Amino acid sequence: MLVQGTGGVSIFGLQIASALGARVLVTSSSDAKLERVKALGAGEGINYARTSEWEKEVLKLTAHAGVDHILEVAGGKSLAQSIAAIKPGGQIAVIGILANFSSDFPIFSLLLKQVILRGISVGPRRALEDMTRKFEQLQLHPVIDTVYPFGDALAAYDHLYRGAFGKIVIRVTG
Ligand SMILES: NC(=O)c1ccc[n+]([C@@H]2O[C@H](COP(=O)([O-])OP(=O)(O)OC[C@H]3O[C@@H](n4cnc5c(N)ncnc54)[C@H](OP(=O)(O)O)[C@@H]3O)[C@@H](O)[C@H]2O)c1
Known part of the structure; x- marks a missing residue:
């Protein structure tokens, strides 16, 4: 799994995925923050300020397989990078728009890889209750x-x- 940046959404994504046993890659503009995410279970970090083509690094770190899930919080050109970094059949959850509200991405790659692009808005109360119950079980704290x-x-x-x-x-x- 890949989470982008170290804001509230991505850190929670990292905590949930790593508690469930996933290997999680994290991007950040700060090396100091990339150090801190290791304590929360992150596998590897990529500094996206220094490595603007972070999708190439993701492919390198996954033996060119790509990741199964991406939590997309940036939007804009990042979406095309996510499509490059995802595995065939992988899921990109588009939850945030920190960079740009519009995006130009390669539809052919999306189609060839059979990527699942899912917009995420707030969920139902039942999902929140299920989630908090699981958090208690996993002893997961924000x-x-x-x-x-x-x-x-x-x-x-x-x-x-x-x-x-x-x-x-x-x-x-x-
Ligand atoms: N759909 C929903 O239901 C829902 C719910 C909550 C939030 N959101 C949206 O999700 C997004 C994230 O929310 P948040 O609360 O986590 O925000 P936040 O706490 O303000 O996250 C900011 C962090 O995101 C990273 N970031 C900023 N621009 C980036 C970029 N271009 N590429 C990669 N990372 C970038 C930076 O991390 P580093 O400092 O590590 O570089 C920054 O510190 C926002 O757009 C928010 O509106 C949506």
Whole structure:
């Protein structure tokens, strides 16, 4: 599996996949963050700021097989890179649009590889309940970068904009 970046969505993706026994590759713009993801079970890290063609590195690390799943949080040109890095028959879950709302990607590769491209929005309550039950079983806890009091909500959004490692929390009560 491949997760992109070290924000809240991707870190949770890494935690879930690695708790279920998957080998997880992580991309990040920061070497320091790539060190931190190892403690959460990441197999290998790729610095996408230094290695802009990160999909080639993914292929190298997987003996040119590609990965089974990608959590796509960037959009834009990253989607074409994900199609290059995925295994035939693999799934790309498009959950975020951090880079660009439009994308130009090779339809022929998508077709030849029989890639499953799935848009992800919020799920039903039952899925959330199933997930939290599983989290309890696996003893999986969210990685929280910083908790801000409600009065500092603007600083919390600034932090999110700069890039957090895991989740940013705004405490609403207490
Ligand atoms: N569909 C849904 O239901 C749903 C739910 C929640 C969130 N989202 C969306 O999912 C996306 C991620 O959410 P989040 O809460 O994880 O955001 P976040 O915490 O703000 O994630 C920011 C991190 O993403 C990485 N990143 C930024 N631009 C990137 C790029 N071009 N390529 C690769 N990585 C990049 C960076 O990691 P490094 O610092 O390591 O480089 C950055 O620190 C957002 O677009 C959000 O709106 C969707």
